[in-house]
Amino acid sequence: MPPRIVLVTGLGGAGRSTAAAATAVAAARSGARTVLVTEKGPAPCDDVPGLTITRVDGGHAFRARAHAFQARLGSVLDLLGAEPLDAEEFTELPGARSFALLHALGEAAAGRADTVVADLPPLPQAVTLLALPEQLRRYLARLLPPERQAARALRPVLAQLAGVPMPAQWLYEAAARWDVELAAVQGLVESAATTVRLVVEPGPHAAERLRDARTGLALFGHRVECVLANRILPTGSADPFLAGLSGGQQEHLKALNDEFGTGRTSGTEVCELPHLGHAPHGADDLAALGVPAPAPVPDGRGPAARPWSVEDRLGTEGHLLWRLPLPGTTRDRLDLVRRGDELVVDAASFRRIIPLTSALRRCTVSGAALRDGALLVRFTPDPELWPADRAPKP
Known part of the structure; x- marks a missing residue:
């Protein structure tokens, strides 16, 4: 443990x-x-x-x-x-x-x-x-x-x-x-x-x-x-x-x-x-001082969940939605660049280079937005790289 x-x-x-x-x-x-x-x-x-x-x-x-x-x-x-x-x-x-x-x-x-x-x-x-x-x-x-x-x-x-x-x-x-x-x-x-x-x-x-x-x-x-x-x-x-x-x-x-x-x-x-x-x-x-003792953390074994998540909206909207909560940030202090198989995220003077999953690597970035304190990035499948049976219907 x-x-x-x-x-x-x-x-x-x-x-x-x-x-x-x-x-x-x-x-x-x-x-x-x-x-x-x-x-x-x-x-x-x-x-x-x-x-x-x-x-x-x-x-x-x-x-x-x-x-x-x-x-x-x-x-x-x-x-x-x-x-x-x-x-x-x-x-x-x-x-x-x-x-x-x-x-x-x-x-x-x-x-x-x-x-x-x-x-x-x-x-x-x-x-x-x-x-x-x-x-x-x-x-x-x-x-x-x-x-x-x-x-x-x-x-x-x-x-x-x-x-x-x-x-x-x-x-x-x-x-x-x-x-x-x-x-x-x-x-x-x-x-x-x-x-x-x-x-x-x-x-x-x-x-x-x-x-x-x-x-x-x-x-x-x-x-x-x-x-x-x-x-x-x-x-x-x-x-x-x-x-x-x-x-x-x-x-x-x-x-x-x-x-x-x-x-x-x-x-x-x-x-x-x-x-x-x-x-x-x-x-x-x-x-x-009354500082509280550290409380036990539920499911404390292993790594914590990644801060980002991916929502499959292929069937309804034709894209995958990548989401990263960034509380406190504003649009003028946020920058995003895709570099090959990675996303480079700059937020409030901090930078992280995040590897993309295999599914997202076969997509193109079709849009991004900051909503409710979260960075949202839309990934649209690239027809030349995405398997035909998983590609969204036109």
């Missing part, structure tokens, strides 16, 4: 790390063996029974993996006359923290935990991070397709003649290892047992900024479990200044509920977390 995974992100400075720690405490106190994956330093919940904290050091992880990779290439480097780098010479490259965080998430999920809570970077970086495994696997498949490898039978002979493993061989073997690891993390991110919690401090334009994030998360099929509205001030204060701050915050909170709340067709719960008047100092303070 895969663990329950909760991915916590939100607007910068909204207190997402605090919310992630509070989520982990709530899960552990409910009886779940819980792991909190975070890049932060000491957390105010180190002594909670049933809770393990994994702290990610991106620089250390990069140096260790780079040194190990160099060691595997030792014979090739000797052949080229290259001088290997010492361990101290490796410095962290851009993106290393993303790989380290994904690797730590995979290791935590592979353990014996019931629940894994991941403290992700702020939006929109978190959306990019979650899309990374799928995108890198696509790059590997395009740049190093297995069917184009050098003849396997010749490799041992060529390796003996050269005295070292042939570059094509170790390169494809390395790509295969990377693909296996990326596939495992992608499986976790796309699991039916994985949900996202968004953290925001109600304020000017907060709902608008979360709207773009909601679109990006929907594009990649991530399910938003709830919105955690943090640092909510008490209402009814006799102090005019505090009353004014609270009143303004309540207006922004209403905007969040209008955008995400249960009053909408596909509503997402907005949970209000009180302002404690100080930074949380321990597990009891975190529990006082």
Whole structure:
């Protein structure tokens, strides 16, 4: 049974790390063996029974993996006359923290935990991070397709003649290892047992900024479990200044509920977390925030359903209707291009390249529209490619 995974992100400075720690405490106190994956330093919940904290050091992880990779290439480097780098010479490259965080998430999920809570970077970086495994696997498949490898039978002979493993061989073997690891993390991110919690401090334009994030998360099929509205001030204060701050915050909170709340067709719960008047100092303070423990996910085994669907309207309208929910997007922030057997969808500054099914590959795009928060694309069968017995009647 895969663990329950909760991915916590939100607007910068909204207190997402605090919310992630509070989520982990709530899960552990409910009886779940819980792991909190975070890049932060000491957390105010180190002594909670049933809770393990994994702290990610991106620089250390990069140096260790780079040194190990160099060691595997030792014979090739000797052949080229290259001088290997010492361990101290490796410095962290851009993106290393993303790989380290994904690797730590995979290791935590592979353990014996019931629940894994991941403290992700702020939006929109978190959306990019979650899309990374799928995108890198696509790059590997395009740049190093297995069917184009050098003849396997010749490799041992060529390796003996050269005295070292042939570059094509170790390169494809390395790509295969990377693909296996990326596939495992992608499986976790796309699991039916994985949900996202968004953290925001109600304020000017907060709902608008979360709207773009909601679109990006929907594009990649991530399910938003709830919105955690943090640092909510008490209402009814006799102090005019505090009353004014609270009143303004309540207006922004209403905007969040209008955008995400249960009053909408596909509503997402907005949970209000009180302002404690100080930074949380321990597990009891975190529990006082009232962050709900992660609920079990129905049918949590295996991957979640794809965010897109196809409706067969051949018999009635002569086309197939492809549908992708994109809540929060607008026509001016949406673009669509068909590229061979793929759809390239740009929404709110996020891009996803989506492979088409075999049926849709034999169709032409005859129209597209944005209706009720969903992208609709009409595919009309190509008579030259569609089987005659399935082609729509004229």
